[in-house]
Amino acid sequence: MTIRTARPDRVEHFRPHMHCLKKLEALVVEMQDPKTGVKGSEQKLNVTTIPHVITGKDIVAWITNKMKTTAEEANVVGTMLVAYGYIYPLQNHKKLVMCNDSSLYRFQTPYFWPSQKWVADDSDYAIYLAKRNIRKKGLLEPYEQVHYNHLHKWLNHKWDFIVMQATEQYRAGRERKKPDRVVFDCQERAYWILNRPPRRTHSALDCGPDRLIDPNASEKESFDLYRRMNIFYQQAIMRSKVKSSVSLGALVKYVTTYKTHDPFLAPCLPSNPWQTDSDAYWTLNMRSVDLPTKMRVERWSFSLFELLTDLRGRDDFKIFLKKEFSGENLAFWEAAEELKWGTASSMKSKAETIFKTFLAPNAPRWINIDGRTMGLTVKGLEHPHRYVLDAAQTHVLLLMKKDTFFRYLKSPVYKDIQKKALNPEPHSFSPGIHPIILWKQEEEEKAKAAAASAPVDVKTRRSAAAENRPRHFIIKLKMRKI
Amino acid sequence: MGKEECKTMLDALNKVTACYRHLVIALGSTSDSQNLREELKRTRKKAQELAVANRTKLTSLLKDKSISKDDRAEYERLWVLFSSSMELLEVDMKRSLEIGQDFPLKVPTRHLIQTGMTGGTTAVAARAMSVQNMKYEADSNIDTADLRDLQSEISQVSHMMEEMELKVQVAPWAVEAKQEAGAELKSNMSVGNSSVGVISICEEEPKEEEGGEVLVIFGAKDRLPVLTALCAPPAGKDMEVVQ
Numbered sequence: 161m162t163i164r165t166a167r168p169d170r171v172e173h174f175r176p177h178m179h180c181l182k183k184l185e186a187l188v189v190e191m192q193d194p195k196t197g198v199k200g201s202e203q204k205l206n207v208t209t210i211p212h213v214i215t216g217k218d219i220v221a222w223i224t225n226k227m228k229t230t231a232e233e234a235n236v237v238g239t240m241l242v243a244y245g246y247i248y249p250l251q252n253h254k255k256l257v258m259c260n261d262s263s264l265y266r267f268q269t270p271y272f273w274p275s276q277k278w279v280a281d282d283s284d285y286a287i288y289l290a291k292r293n294i295r296k297k298g299l300l301e302p303y304e305q306v307h308y309n310h311l312h313k314w315l316n317h318k319w320d321f322i323v324m325q326a327t328e329q330y331r332a333g334r335e336r337k338k339p340d341r342v343v344f345d346c347q348e349r350a351y352w353i354l355n356r357p358p359r360r361t362h363s364a365l366d367c368g369p370d371r372l373i374d375p376n377a378s379e380k381e382s383f384d385l386y387r388r389m390n391i392f393y394q395q396a397i398m399r400s401k402v403k404s405s406v407s408l409g410a411l412v413k414y415v416t417t418y419k420t421h422d423p424f425l426a427p428c429l430p431s432n433p434w435q436t437d438s439d440a441y442w443t444l445n446m447r448s449v450d451l452p453t454k455m456r457v458e459r460w461s462f463s464l465f466e467l468l469t470d471l472r473g474r475d476d477f478k479i480f481l482k483k484e485f486s487g488e489n490l491a492f493w494e495a496a497e498e499l500k501w502g503t504a505s506s507m508k509s510k511a512e513t514i515f516k517t518f519l520a521p522n523a524p525r526w527i528n529i530d531g532r533t534m535g536l537t538v539k540g541l542e543h544p545h546r547y548v549l550d551a552a553q554t555h556v557l558l559l560m561k562k563d564t565f566f567r568y569l570k571s572p573v574y575k576d577i578q579k580k581a582l583n584p585e586p587h588s589f590s591p592g593i594h595p596i597i598l599w600k601q602e603e604e605e606k607a608k609a610a611a612a613s614a615p616v617d618v619k620t621r622r623s624a625a626a627e628n629r630p631r632h633f634i635i636k637l638k639m640r641k642i
Numbered sequence: 643m644g645k646e647e648c649k650t651m652l653d654a655l656n657k658v659t660a661c662y663r664h665l666v667i668a669l670g671s672t673s674d675s676q677n678l679r680e681e682l683k684r685t686r687k688k689a690q691e692l693a694v695a696n697r698t699k700l701t702s703l704l705k706d707k708s709i710s711k712d713d714r715a716e717y718e719r720l721w722v723l724f725s726s727s728m729e730l731l732e733v734d735m736k737r738s739l740e741i742g743q744d745f746p747l748k749v750p751t752r753h754l755i756q757t758g759m760t761g762g763t764t765a766v767a768a769r770a771m772s773v774q775n776m777k778y779e780a781d782s783n784i785d786t787a788d789l790r791d792l793q794s795e796i797s798q799v800s801h802m803m804e805e806m807e808l809k810v811q812v813a814p815w816a817v818e819a820k821q822e823a824g825a826e827l828k829s830n831m832s833v834g835n836s837s838v839g840v841i842s843i844c845e846e847e848p849k850e851e852e853g854g855e856v857l858v859i860f861g862a863k864d865r866l867p868v869l870t871a872l873c874a875p876p877a878g879k880d881m882e883v884v885q
Contacts, residue, residue, distance in 0.1 A: 327826055
């Protein structure tokens with residue numbers, strides 16, 4: 161049994177549908193109309209002239225006209241066309257965006273269009289890299305060289321084929337006329353920049369892992385299929401449905417409550433550590449800080465869940481409960497959590513202590529839960545498992561939520577901490593130099609130092625070469641920057 | 643000997659596959675035409691004939707139990723070459739079917755994609771068919787009529803490949819390649835004056851890269867040690883010629 165028979169069709173990798181592709185294709189085909197499409201012009205290289213070159217602004221204008229939208233929207237659609245590979249830029253071939261100016265683009269041939277069915281194969285990429293190796297006489301770009309070595313290792317069994325096919329394709333390509341050869345090279349390059357993006361670039365074709373089941377194939381009709389469908393729909397009917405007005409109202413309420421606390425939407429006081437490199441925010445909001453910040457205290461008032469999950473808030477709540485002499489509810493809740501999340505070996509002993517402390521008839525911290533729940537819990541504790549206290553815990557939580565929590569919010573303890581809470585001033589750091597620019601400056605200084613320390617020779621040839629070296633070096637750096 | 647025959651036939655199949663790929667890439671673009679469709683058809687037929695011939699030869703060689711281990715390894719390598727060629731051919735045939743269906747030629751409003759390619763593919767097809775000049779004699783409805791043939795041929799090829807997989811027990815991953823990394827550079831050195839091709843494409847690339855490439859060619863002397871690590875000394879000699 162070989163791999164091929166296990167997966168019947170190696171070519172179809174069953175990737176998720178990319179529904180936009182068909183629509184983009186229709187758009188591109190419409191652009192080709194000689195009367196109403198985009199007007200192309202010619203591009204003059206050294207001695208060759210290549211037709212069918214279009215400018216960015218023509219494309220954007222055409223899309224604006226056709227889809228009757230604003231220029232910004234048209235620009236976005238144009239960028240999408242470039243990002244998916246239907247149009248490729250001629251000047252900055254690695255940057256796949258549509259610029260609304262006189263930058264030049266060209267249409268990609270249908271063979272190289274993106275598709276759900278045809279995935280860019282590794283062996284094809286290896287053939288392309290080998291061809292490029294021939295053309296560039298061994299000087300591939302660093303990321304390409306890495307891929308080349310990797311593929312040479314993993315596709316080693318096919319390597320002879322790859323070399324043979326690459327040389328043959330190269331020779332066959334030379335049979336075409338000069339302008340066509342140039343166009344073909346550009347097309348292939350654009351295709352592979354899209355499908356094997358260089359480092360630190362993102363490809364629009366990123367669609368997650370391949371599946372083993374074909375989403376296009378429909379399941380064979382059988383008794384089992386309909387049985388499963390029936391079960392599914394019956395369960396769907398029985399599910400309780402919430403009216404969208406209700407759920408949307410809840411969503412709006414959530415957003416209005418939390419929007420001032422979201423570090424993406426509101427400025428983080430004193431400053432966002434990821435942006436300013438100052439960790440004052442984290443030190444002020446630590447677990448066991450004496451005085452919490454005002455935002456934190458405000459957050460405790462949103463719900464009991466917020467209060468309990470923030471351990472500093474839980475401490476404050478405990479102080480309040482101690483004053484009210486009703487700390488057993490919270491203690492029981494915490495003990496039940498410990499049981500739920502604890503190790504299996506400690507469960508029996510924990511269950512016993514919990515019973516003795518909270519549930520036994522004359523326990524020191526007896527919790528007041530209704531008879532039925534108490535009965536169930538006690539019975540369950542004979543053979544304790546992780547979730548034996550679930551019912552009692554829920555009841556206790558509900559008690560706290562409906563009653564104790566609101567008393568806490570009105571209590572002097574809470575009001576006191578609200579007053580004492582800190583309100584840090586927002587930092588105002590002056591905008592610094594971007595670290596990449598700093599690095600570039602450092603590298604340039606290093607290069608200058610290297611050049612200065614290089615030996616100065618009497619022979620002019622040597623000195624000329626030494627002069628060339630730093631320029632070469634810096635320009636190499638600029639190349640790598642892209 | 644059987645091996646030499648096999649190798650020549652495989653080379654031929656390889657050549658036809660490469661040319662077929664070039665032709666399929668031109669489908670749907672402005673260099674598409676009646677002639678291209680006919681070229682595709684004839685290249686395909688030739689590829690299939692070669693494939694069948696190759697298959698019979700290789701299966702008969704592999705079935706022979708009395709061959710030596712080295713011979714067997716060599717035949718397995720040839721088999722992997724053959725099956726990889728066939729896979730490529732199958733994919734290209736399927737794609738040509740799809741694209742052919744999407745871009746029919748005989749419709750009143752014909753929208754072929756303006757890719758910038760306007761020249762013909764006659765020379766490529768001639769290379770594939772190993773003839774000097776191509777003669778075109780197809781009907782005008784070749785684009786639709788051919789698609790039906792294409793579908794049946796695709797199913798034939800798929801069937802053949804499945805049969806191959808079941809009958810011949812060759813583990814493709816066990817084959818070791820004879821070529822090392824960078825081998826294509828050695829084989830291509832005879833196809834010399836490609837430097838012109840290099841520089842003209844430079845102009846399509848952004849300024850920095852162009853500068854980089856030109857500098858690199860001039861600075862080849864510095865880079866010689868790096869190059870020789872990648873490929874054999876003849877390549878280095880050629881670099882001097884370019885300078």
